[in-house]
Amino acid sequence: MLEEITRSVVEELQKQHLLIQDSPLKRDVPVSVSGRHIHLQKEHVQALFGYGYKLTKLKEISQPGQFACNEKVTIQGPEGTIENVRVLGPERTRTQVEISRSDGRRIGISPPVRNSGNILGSSPVTIIGPKGTIRLQEGCIIADRHIHMTPQDALDFGVMDKQKVSVLVDGEKGGVMGQVTIRVKENYALDMHIDTDDANAFGIRENQQLKLLIE
Incomplete structure (x- = not known):
């Protein structure tokens, strides 16, 4: 509204x-130019990095209140993995992975082109952190x-x-x-x-x- x-x-x-x-x-x-990155919800931060873990800021980015984190993860599809995917903060209500079409081909998925936050029916992807792994049924997009x-x-x-x-x-x-x-x-x-x-x-x-x- x-x-x-x-x-x-x-x-x-x-x-x-x-x-x-x-x-x-x-x-x-x-x-x-936005490289591949990931936004994480609180529960997934802790699943990937450990209970009670807080994201740490590396630097501010172009939009007020948004920042690149020191933390990185690996994303995995049926045909490959991509390491060192940067986490962006602050935490979000739902985890979202943003990659390019070339990245998608590399790991064997074909994400839809979407506005940020519109992940319904988007591509599944696996996220691997230092303390755990998350398998998303949807959540990977190519940002419009x-x-x-x-x-x-x-x-x-x-x-x-x-x-x-x-x-x-x-x-x-x-x-x-x-x-x-x-x-x-x-x-x-x-x-x-x-x-x-x-x-x-x-x-x-x-x-x-x-x-x-x-x-």
Whole structure:
């Protein structure tokens, strides 16, 4: 309900804002490349690292309140394993593994492309920690391309929550990247997130500026 209210308010403010806006809409968006990683719920932290264990912070990442942890795990599928998968904090209500399509082929699974948190019916995967192993029946996804924005950013760019846009990538392997989801929330920081497959395909550098296009 809160998301719907926020969306309605942003849409109404956006209509009013665009009517009186004199300056051109913003278009440049910084991009971050997300490597494979995992979000863990409390019970799974303890199952993997030991009873009473608390995740330890390595460094802050682009979104406020989110951080990379010192802890790493191994993920396993029917055809292989990938070691040293970084845990991100803080703890979540449900465990979620995010990998690329290339990672999926490597371990023999085919995760769906989803928004973060939408894991219903996603791929099964095994997670191996120093103190235990967890076998998830669902929980592994390929994260969709998305841009985090505050409500003010959404106004400045002339977009709204959940809207699909494209971005233009400059460079030797540049082109237009489509199906990018806008995500709007008050505590977000402006940043586009893509996985390593997308970054490699378009030759994208960390913190490169991409140009937003409206579909």
